Amino acid sequence: QTVVTQEPSLTVSPGGTVTLTCASSTGAVTSGYYPNWFQQKPGQAPRALIYSTTNKHPWTPARFSGSLLGGKAALTLSGVQPEDEAEYYCLLYSGGALIFGGGTKVTVL
């Protein structure tokens, strides 16, 4: 079964930029994996941020962007705000199933 891997944790300064990545055990992530990104804060349900690699939902702040980078899906946060501190999950479509990555804890410090 496909395993989706994310960085366990990343730290970024307020106003800085951080890139999270999402890799597949089956090989390079392409647009055909329809990468999605979600944000989850403690005690809350996840919130959708990015779908199909680069597309933003109406509520997604402009500072969040999705891309493909070096064979992985990527989520870039530019001009990080304190409220961006959260867990971030990617989701890939592979072999007829959806598979979440293990999540990246982003600390704003």
Add this chain to the structure above:
Amino acid sequence: EVQLVNSGGGLVQPGGSLKLSCAGSGFSFSGSSMNWVRQAPGKGLEWVGRIRSTANNYATEYGASVKGKFTISRDDSKNTAYLQMNSLKSEDTAVYYCATGDALDIWGQGTMVTVSS
């Protein structure tokens, strides 16, 4: 307001069954696929499965860990999706969320399922 409301969670003994519900409002429920996602305490998200819309013949897909044990259904006349869980084990203990659409746009608040004797 677009909304999903989860219900039906609780304490169940190992080997037991439980049926969760997810009621939608404020959007075209019948035209949307419905996903179930769970999160064990202190752990990450796990996709459980989904049921597609009538346009896709209500096709269902499941994650490997629940295939053959869980069943997803829907009643579009009630704008409600269901997750029937059988042969429950302690490792099924989690918060269960429903989420709508192929992009899992909107999420319910989740309902806690605890499998314990």
